[in-house]
Amino acid sequence: MPYIVSTALVATVKTGKGAMPPGGMCIDCTDEDYKKVIEYMSKQEM
Numbered sequence: 001m002p003y004i005v006s007t008a009l010v011a012t013v014k015t016g017k018g019a020m021p022p023g024g025m026c027i028d029c030t031d032e033d034y035k036k037v038i039e040y041m042s043k044q045e046m
């Protein structure tokens, strides 16, 4: 089953949060790019 990345998380990344800069400092990332990165981060083993 595919992992569905929340559009709310993509919106938070674009806005920035706490110590995270808006867009994660990426100047040319698309929403699709952010979804892929968040999905990748979400799969990392602790």
Ligand code: HEM
Pocket (backbone or CB within 6 Å): 009, 012, 013, 017, 018, 019, 020, 021, 023, 024, 025, 026, 029, 034, 037, 038
């Ligand atoms: C494309 C690159 C990045 C992506 C996709 C990304 C994604 C995320 C996501 C999804 C969260 C969780 C937001 C939430 O809880 O609602 C987060 C939190 C955070 N990120 Fe990033 N991030 C990126 C780049 C960065 C960079 C470059 C920094 C630091 C220079 C950073 C620092 C942080 C910090 C400090 C938080 C915790 C914010 C808080 O809860 O106060 N991130 N990030």
